Amino acid sequence: MKSTGIVRRIDELGRLVIPKELRKTLRIKDGDPLEIYANKDELVLRKYSPVLTVGVYAQAIADGIQGVTEKTCLITDGDAVIYVSDGKYKEMTGQALSEDMDRILRERKCVILNKSDGANIISIVKGNEVEVENQIIVPMISEGDCYGSIILLDKDKTSRFSSGDVKLLQLGSSFLTAQFA
Template structure:
């Protein structure tokens, strides 16, 4: 663990202020849920909570199954990071932060079906490999937009259609239901 040199006191209500620099670095915004861990030595660890990230290897296996069945790259994200990715470009995208543009798509609960030249085309991570087409569907759980299912296509001659849109929508609904 890395020491920051910052010391804060707990107030009479048991609250502590997380410094702005740390919130900015870790992309923690007002209202974000934090998970609290303790260990036997008395250490308290705060971690940004991700309901989608709680699936562990199951979500990775699900992404892999979809990628193999559809012949495309599949990403499953929460509101901040790529939780699971399978298919072409996996190494560049895995565990990276998502772009502000994708965060907006998720928060606005928009389904995107776009080609690269379209103004609706959304980069998923800053280090995105080259894709020519995408389907993005937000994952909604208990009324909250908690992430997205993303299908990415590199094959110019193999275009996405209504089937990919429906599968993305069904996958997002399934994951949303599992989180409740």
Template sequence: MRATGIVRRIDELGRILIPKEIRNTFRIKHYSSLEIFPDHEGKVILKKYSPVKELGQLAEEYVQAMNQSLGHTVCIADKDFIIAAAGANKKRLLNKQLNPEIERLMEERKVKLYAQPLSLTVNESVISSSVIIAPIIVDCDVIGAVIFAATEQDVKIGQLEFKMVETAAGFLGKQIET
């Protein structure tokens, strides 16, 4: 990436102001966690930190197990992207940016059943007829979500699916805490 030509000074508390345009471009929100990497050439690299991505293989195996059990699409997302998916639309969902409506539902901090047609990702033609969203909460912060998506119109979502998604979010939250 080329330099943008923006120069910032470090204040007496060691803070650097990141311009709003850059924060908007990279979707860096207030209180976002950033990793700091020093480079051997004297560069300092900032990278958005996602604790959900740390789950890696566990997240992938968990969604596969839930998909085999429930028979529908199951995803695990951080606050911006779907990081693990299993089901019919796996390839179309994996590593795609979340729909802002999903982000809004995550921030409500409750397990939600969305019984209207909804796209899981931005600019995506995969529409789910019903969606359950369970936020993954760690240390009182929403860091991601477990998403169950039924694509067939006449699927009845019951208490079993609701509780499985809620349990998955709770389990993954505990895994990240430890």
């Protein structure tokens, strides 16, 4: 394990302060769940992602949505792209989400973007602009917390996403968040 050279004392209530620099580097935000476990004589803190715990379901949902819509489906957690249903965009898997995506997840709102309506397509990951004409982003919310999103992408200039497409992604989101418990 990599040593950072930072030593912290635990207070009388068992609390430990994680320095702001480390939280920023590791993208740990206030309220983020951390998994704590012991490994020999070490105490390990690891970011916890419920989306990763239901990976098989996430993959099945993304593939199912792609099968029904014939569009590319992505599953993200709060930090990165977890699964991509289409081989064309596989390089996005594991890449960190962009600031625009972070903002959308914080707002916890469904977003439909169609270029034909004059909308600007949102960059999903940092430094990787994907040329698409239409985009839907549906957050995965469980017990008031946003754990990630389901995204649908379309390159077809003649088509537009509708509220029915949003409902399909919301169904997938509801199913995945039900598996978190």
